[in-house]
Amino acid sequence: MSDDLKALEDALSLQGAVPTxxxxxxxxxxxxxxxxxxxxxxxxxxxxxxxxxxxxxxxGSSAFQTIVGVTHAELENRSAVAREIFxxxxxxxxxxxxxxxxxxxxxxxxxxxxxxxxxxxxxxRSSRDALLLAACRDQPRLxxxxxxxxxxxxxxxxxxxxxxxxxxxxxxxxxxxxxxxxLLPVAEAFGYAVHDLYGxxxxxxxxxxxxxxxADISLVPSPxxxxxxxxxxxxxxxxxxxxxxxxGHVCDxxxxxxxxxxxxxxxxxxxxxxxTPATSAEVIEKTARTILRIKSRVVKVAPDxxxxxxxxxxxxxxxxxxxxxxxxxxPEATVLFDTLVTAQREMAQSAxxxxxxxxxx
Numbered sequence: 001m002s003d004d005l006k007a008l009e010d011a012l013s014l015q016g017a018v019p020t021x022x023x024x025x026x027x028x029x030x031x032x033x034x035x036x037x038x039x040x041x042x043x044x045x046x047x048x049x050x051x052x053x054x055x056x057x058x059x060g061s062s063a064f065q066t067i068v069g070v071t072h073a074e075l076e077n078r079s080a081v082a083r084e085i086f087x088x089x090x091x092x093x094x095x096x097x098x099x100x101x102x103x104x105x106x107x108x109x110x111x112x113x114x115x116x117x118x119x120x121x122x123x124x125r126s127s128r129d130a131l132l133l134a135a136c137r138d139q140p141r142l143x144x145x146x147x148x149x150x151x152x153x154x155x156x157x158x159x160x161x162x163x164x165x166x167x168x169x170x171x172x173x174x175x176x177x178x179x180x181x182x183l184l185p186v187a188e189a190f191g192y193a194v195h196d197l198y199g200x201x202x203x204x205x206x207x208x209x210x211x212x213x214x215a216d217i218s219l220v221p222s223p224x225x226x227x228x229x230x231x232x233x234x235x236x237x238x239x240x241x242x243x244x245x246x247x248g249h250v251c252d253x254x255x256x257x258x259x260x261x262x263x264x265x266x267x268x269x270x271x272x273x274x275x276t277p278a279t280s281a282e283v284i285e286k287t288a289r290t291i292l293r294i295k296s297r298v299v300k301v302a303p304d305x306x307x308x309x310x311x312x313x314x315x316x317x318x319x320x321x322x323x324x325x326x327x328x329x330x331p332e333a334t335v336l337f338d339t340l341v342t343a344q345r346e347m348a349q350s351a352x353x354x355x356x357x358x359x360x361x
Contacts, residue, residue: 027054029102033110036102036122051347052294056106056201059176068201069294071343075111077335078204081213082112088208089171089195091142093117097173098134100145101126104175107199120144128153132162139167147174147196151183154190166190173197175205179260184250196251198259202295203233203336210248210255216335219244219257220316220326222265230265231257234336235314235328236297237269267320271299271337275306275313278341287337287344295340312338 029035029043032054048055052069059065070078097113097120099105105113105120113120121138123130131153135143143150150172157166172187174180175197187194199205205213219229222241231238241263249255276284281301288299298319306313312334315325328334 031110033105033113033120034102034122036099037124037126038102039126041103051343051350053109054106056103058201058296059103066296067294068296070106070109071294071340071346073339073343073346074204074336075109077214077339078109079112079115081205082108082116084213085197085205085208086116086118089142089173091116091118091171094119095141096121096138097142097144098123098131098138098140100131100143100149101176103201104144107175107201107204109204118142128156132157132160132166135167135170136162136165140170141167142171142173144173144175146176147172147180147183147194148177150174151180151186154183154186154192158186158189163190171195175199178262179250181250181260194251196249196259198257200238202297203236203238206231206233206238207255207257207259209252210257210259211252212257214335216333218328218333220269220328223267223318224263224265228263229257230269232269232316232328234339235312235330235334236271236291236295236299236336237265237316239265239268241265267318268298269316269326270319271297272302272315272317272325273299273305273312274302274315275309275311276341277309277311277338279308281305281307283341283344283348286348287341290344291337291340299337312341 027048053072053075054070056068057065058068094117097118099120099122102122123134157163170192172192172194174194179196184194196209197205198207206217207213214233216234218232220232222228222230224241227243227245228241229244230241243258243261244256245258246256249258273284278284284305285301288301291297291299311330314328314334314337316328317323317325330338
């Protein structure tokens with residue numbers, strides 16, 4: 001090696017500002033609080049941008065699984081929702097929760113569960129046998145999982161005469177799919193309370209037993225007609241419609257959103273931004289692209305967008321056909337959208353770049 005190359009090599013070894021592979025920070029499954037097995041995933045390392053708190057995926061119940069980005073700005077609201085959930089359930093800090101499907105933790109966020117002081121663990125394998133073993137061994141206060149899986153496991157516990165060894169006074173927190181009504185009598189035989197969580201990876205948990213968990217949730221007319229309503233969070237439509245009834249949710253008669261009576265909304269709503277407190281249209285246009293990329297929701301910016309408004313104003317229009325727009329006005333009803341605008345601003349102010357990737361035309 002020539003002297004010039006040796007000098008270059010020595011100089012390179014001193015350039016601490018540019019990391020080697022070994023220097024790069026890592027975000028492992030354990031650091032995300034999801035270090036548990038599933039039979040439906042492969043563990044893959046990926047270069048994740050600093051401006052995202054973490055990556056996750058949708059469950060793929062209606063189409064291919066979609067990658068989801070959760071921004072740092074969203075974590076505070078997810079923590080507030082977690083406090084609301086465990087406050088309603090009267091679960092104090094220090095209690096143990098057994099998680100049957102690791103990605104469900106991402107709907108909370110690790111920070112949210114830590115903020116509530118919960119201690120959670122995962123199964124050794126994705127199976128009913130593993131759930132029975134963990135429940136009898138660890139005696140959790142809560143079990144988080146899909147309701148049909150929990151029902152089948154409790155039925156197996158009865159067949160195996162394991163009921164005396166199962167935890168006492170457990171809370172079954174059902175999530176991921178519509179509530180299996182056949183779980184209720186089986187859980188009652190164990191003296192277990194059943195609760196129904198609805199939400200998604202993109203936006204976190206939204207309802208508990210048919211009652212909203214966030215102040216920015218709206219129920220708007222659904223193309224399915226009465227008594228169906230589309231659920232909108234922070235101005236962004238979920239694409240899910242529910243029966244809304246004063247008869248109440250089976251787990252809480254005060255809950256009017258019957259989340260186990262769910263149907264996909266068709267045609268889905270598109271969102272048009274007509275007014276914003278932002279002082280320029282550029283940040284809103286970028287936010288709209290970000291929402292499409294990391295939340296898979298279509299947001300468009302009106303050509304005559306009003307900037308410097310007192311609050312955000314969004315219009316919801318069916319993607320097909322013509323109809324009068326549904327207006328969602330902030331600040332309370334558009335918290336989630338405004339949070340993503342904040343995330344977009346923060347990205348512009350603190351974006352990290354790589355010297356080997358020069359975006360110049």
